Amino acid sequence: MHQDYIKVMEIINFKLQKFWTDNPGNVDNFLPPEITITEEDLKIVGIDKYSCSTCLEHLKQKGYLYIDRVRDSEDILNMDHDQIEEFIPAIFCLSISKEILPLIEWYKQGKTEDIPRGVSFDCEKSILNIGDRAVHIQQKNDKPNSHYILEYIFENTDGLEAKSYYSEILSEKFPNDRLTQRSMWRACEAINAKVSKQAGLSNFLLIKSGETGYVQINPEYLETTIS
Numbered sequence: 649m650h651q652d653y654i655k656v657m658e659i660i661n662f663k664l665q666k667f668w669t670d671n672p673g674n675v676d677n678f679l680p681p682e683i684t685i686t687e688e689d690l691k692i693v694g695i696d697k698y699s700c701s702t703c704l705e706h707l708k709q710k711g712y713l714y715i716d717r718v719r720d721s722e723d724i725l726n727m728d729h730d731q732i733e734e735f736i737p738a739i740f741c742l743s744i745s746k747e748i749l750p751l752i753e754w755y756k757q758g759k760t761e762d763i764p765r766g767v768s769f770d771c772e773k774s775i776l777n778i779g780d781r782a783v784h785i786q787q788k789n790d791k792p793n794s795h796y797i798l799e800y801i802f803e804n805t806d807g808l809e810a811k812s813y814y815s816e817i818l819s820e821k822f823p824n825d826r827l828t829q830r831s832m833w834r835a836c837e838a839i840n841a842k843v844s845k846q847a848g849l850s851n852f853l854l855i856k857s858g859e860t861g862y863v864q865i866n867p868e869y870l871e872t873t874i875s
Contacts, residue, residue, distance in 0.1 A: 654694040657704040658714075659685055661752045664744060680745055682716070684738035697739060704740060712748040717741040737776065767869055768804045771795075776839075778869060781847040785839070793835035794842075796821040808870055811862040829861050836863045 663683035690700055707713050718740050768777045774786030774795050785795050800817045804810050814832040816827075836855045843852040854864045 652695055652699045652703050656700055656707075658691050658693050659678075659754050660742075660744065660748065664752075670696065680743045680792075682741065682743050685740040685742065686738050690739070702742070705744070707748070712745050712751065714743040714745075715740060716743055737863075741855045767808070767865065768859065769798045771799055771802075776843070778843065778847055778849060781849070782842050782844045785842065792838070793822075793827070793831060797835050797863065798839065801863065808865055809867065811864045813860065813862040817863075824855040829859070830857070832863070833857045833861060 660683065663685070664681055667681045667683055670679055685700065687697075690697060695768070701718070704713065704715060708715055717738075725818070766779060770777065774784065774791060776783040776798060786792065787797060797812075797817055800821050801812050802808070804812055814829040817832055818827060833855060837851050840851065840853050840855070843849050849869075851866050852869060854866050856862050
């Protein structure tokens, strides 16, 4: 999937550079930039229509672009967009947000293993990063329960948007400890308290108690995340 993103970013970057070259002057008159992607573009970078459309839809959901029109939508993802007239060679017509520019630079550096996130967790230093703000989770020598909860959240193979259930956290991170789900709930409350005190941000974690209790990163903090 990362390789597909690199190919799509390569196309978008090339098209944007050409757009600015063809439209010099006051850039405010040309915002957001509109570009098209053709079958020839896909052939050049070596990606098929389905894979390209999957990446574009993901980028659209994160606010990086808007898909104005798509041709042969039934053959791609059956997306709900107006079809382009058959004589136009473009497969996709896009409006690009300026927010995508830092993401393009990230891919141009060849960073394919880690995609920049709005949030990240440095397990070694026990520091939670939210945008440009750092929250120190470990205050003393011993790592608190909240450290291991964050480890689990950021290791979750279902992605940062997933719910992490207390029962699974206990099984994975505290197999030999006599802790309860209420202990997990309190540790999550402690994380929110630290985020509030150190970063001035509220409701970083969504926390549910009870037998099916879970913790989840508030989607508001993941709006600029691709995962």
